[in-house]
Amino acid sequence: MRQGTEWEPKLVGFLCKWCSYAGADLAGTSRKKYPANIRIIKVPCSGRVDPLFILKALRLGFDGVLVSGCHPGECHYQTGNYRARRRVAITKKFLEYVGIEPQRVQASWVSASEGGKFTEVVAEVTKGLKEIGPNQLFSQERQGDGTKAT
């Protein structure tokens, strides 16, 4: 994919089924316009998201990842989103240190009634991704030998 006016980023959203997923649904049914860039994966709780999921999505070539759950204090399982918050926070910061643009890993709190906020979040994240361009972090010509030893 070449960067240019026609290029549209691809984004994976891990959305908590109790809130953000319903929020996305609401945005859809109330015909709010949000960028079609997001592919949604429903998770039982934002606390389900292993940072590994984020890395795997980037490895598969997605341009960005959004983790979205219930606002603090509103987790269906009491503390799932608090745990997600710590995990996402260290992941985001750590990936930045390793050299992954911070725009690629995003997180938000979106409740079931916040269809509008969901639309805004996706639009903002997409805009950020357009600014930094396609994810070419892991790309390389597919070949047999990646080591120096040979």
Added chain:
Amino acid sequence: MSSKKKINKKDIGKLLSRWSQQFTVLAPSMESGVATMAEWDGKDTSFLDWYRNTVIPPKANFFPPMEEMFSFQKDREGYHIELPLVNEHKQLIFGIRPCDAKALAILDMTFEEAYEDPYYLAKRNSAVLVGLGCTNPYDSCFCTSLGISPAESTDVDLMLTDIGDQFLIEEVTDKGKELIAKTSGLKEATETDEARAKEAKETSHNKVTRKINTEGIEDKLLACFDDEDYWEKIAAKCISCGICTFLCPTCYCFDINDELVKQQGARFRSWDSCAFPLYTKMPMENPRLEKWRRVRQRVCHKFEFYPMTFNVIACTGCGRCIRLCPVNWDITRVLESLPVKV
């Protein structure tokens, strides 16, 4: 006996340049503090000063940590399989140590046996090995206990021995002889040179002080094979990492894995290790789930099973597994302490 040649140490760069026209010359190289056999850069011969042995054994130049076996592609007619492009350039490994050259001869037995391994043999058969005798073996080396002398080898094509300001060059195989015949700029060695080389070889030999007793080793291991308490004790501090096997010049275990992305894929082979718990895991059970069974497998494979099959111990005493082990697990100590007397 063919006549022997010699070359000034300062002319090694010229020699390698000459050979570079015909071969991909690999020489000891230090990258990020890791000594490997890597493509020679065309000028640097400083390895003559620091090189003792590589961390990554030269087996990696024939049996790399990973390689593509083939790629596949699906279209309307079905799957199509394609072999990777073969590097037509022949490898010349300069400076291989006798222990590592012997290790390749040991690997050949498995890779040539019955079903030839085309990936290994294609690289191996076209390669030229130029051996360089050790002058400064490590304290972890024990090659002399395995019938190897640190400055002598019959497993290379040419053998170089340090005789001061010069190297004595011996032709070991016909391949080596041919190469020398085509190589200009070498001088004839004198009797004094040969005498010096002989002395140098003896000196090196005597510098290897670590010993193991291989006499009756197969029988000893067989006798204590079922001594679970012993193996548990021996295995206690092992952390089941892959260092001793991956960096062993004679270990050849491998794994095969596929990758598929959008109708296009490839099959890779990569190093595997009997130290890993999942190495033998089947869906329902695992015959070597316990660490002591895996440690026993490694020891017995080298000193009992391989000799039973190929009549040679699959260890050359290079000492890498001792030097690089995170917990200083020492094979020589283990073989010393086998709980049997034969």
Added chain:
Amino acid sequence: MKGITDISHRRRFLAGGNVYLPHIVVIERIIEENPGVRTFHFNFKDEKLREEFTFESGQFGEYSVFGIGEAPFCISSSPTIRDHLEFAVQKVGRITNALHRLGVGTELGFRGPYGNGFPLDFLQGKNLVFVAGGIGLAPLRSLIWNVIDNRDKYKSIDIIYGARSPADLCFKYDLEVWDKDKTVNMVTTVDRGDETWTGRVGLVPKVLEEVAPSASNAVAIVCGPPIMIRFTFPALERLGFTPEQMLTTLEKRMKCGIGKCGRCNIGNVYVCRDGPVFSYAQIKNFISSEY
């Protein structure tokens, strides 16, 4: 075992001379043996190979699901059937799960045949006792049909086959045929019956001792889960079978199929290369410790 047996005569049907390259085969039929086991009928895409390919009962192949990987399965059909090949798969891991998702017409990779197969010369003129559990019938099935199709070369045939429950029995269509065959003594048993089960109930080694086939001029051929094998050998010994009179086909983790990748060894013997068929005499020293 000292030394190494020469198996270079087995080096046949190599795709492009490279032992690691698979041939393309096509799934022609899928039979659901039970909820966890499927039999696949397949054929080579290459017509010449379809004609020329031969194998021996007990040999296995390495099957590729491209992009997922490769796994070994014995050829479960008899070499006396020439128009297709079969293999049976229990759904237990990554590759077997993938195989169970495939439909008729899918292309797979196939390398083989590998392994030694059953020693037909040794078996001829003998009374044969087949003892199998669960999907362990697959390799024996190839031999049983082979023997039945050359019936006059062998003496009596006993088949003792068991599964955990009636629903777990594999190859029911074969069991029916063998049951009706007057030259075969077919005994089917299950560990636990259900409301419709009227047959025998009991573990295979126990039923074997009840059936008590004679050891005289007999060979027992055993295949099943390791736990069954472990109890079947002593049962056979009590019936008077010597270790040389007991054959089994072993299962280990295998990747290359040709004795190189290293993981399937028992002592200095590689199950893929020197087996998978062994006599109990060959492996009994290792049975307690590594099998």
Added chain:
Amino acid sequence: MEQRLRNEAKALLEQGKVDWIIGFESGSLKFATTPLITKDKNDADRLVINPFMVNNLANFLTEVKGRVGIVAKGCDSRSIVSLMQDNKVAREDVVILGVPCRGIIDLSKVERLVGKERDELDDITREGDKVAIKVDGEKKEFLATEALFDNCLACEFPTPQEYDILLGEPSTSVVNKPAAQEKIEKLKEMTPEQRWEFWKNEFSRCIRCYACRNVCPACFCQRCFVEETEPQWVLPVPRWQDNLIFQIVRNIHVAGRCTDCGECERVCPVNIPLRSLTKEMYDLVDELFHYKAGMDKEAAPLLIAYEYAEAEDLFR
């Protein structure tokens, strides 16, 4: 100190207070120590304490069954406490033989200092804030800060934080934080692209021997995510992409458990500067959540605990 350790260890075994002793004994190579894991009281006389005891023995705690007497430096004791926080070991099953640590000598640094490899050296001794190296009969002195491991130079708690027996007076380590942080600071000065390129290059050497993971007491999973097959998260093939993902995720998974013992970097056979990853994570969790691994056995582990309001600036 060494004799006292031997006596204590022997007494513990004799009195049946522990089933196992885990400590260090002299290794088979010059300046090497090796873990001693034993039930035999006679082995206690082989126990040593010296500036070469590199391993974090907490790694073996989960492997032995029964009560254990274990030798622990400052960082190791925190790893032990961390295992307690994760319910991997019970406090009452462990007798911690604490060693106030003065820093461990990094033989690679010593080799660079004198231009000789470890087996060519006659002797290495620690004398106060100096390290003396005897080579070819000649004694050379260096500042200890030049010869100790980077992580020792950054050590905050050289004396075990949790112990049953403390072998000696609490010690203060010789620290040189800027030196310990040098590689990381250099990375931080780079652009993200340069950093990514740096790690890509480093991990193209990785052979996936998993020594870094297996030597780490914080990596205690029964089955590591890299070995999962359904789904297969990363290929078990040493390509830099898969290698790097393995190490990034490993670092995230051990966040809050890593005590900066530095073992992963030490054991790497291809010299990947792994501490430049682990130490950054160590600092990150401190900065974001004021959390230091293995300081309080009653505290909830980092990724279980939470405050009502924290890290909110990272969320939309």
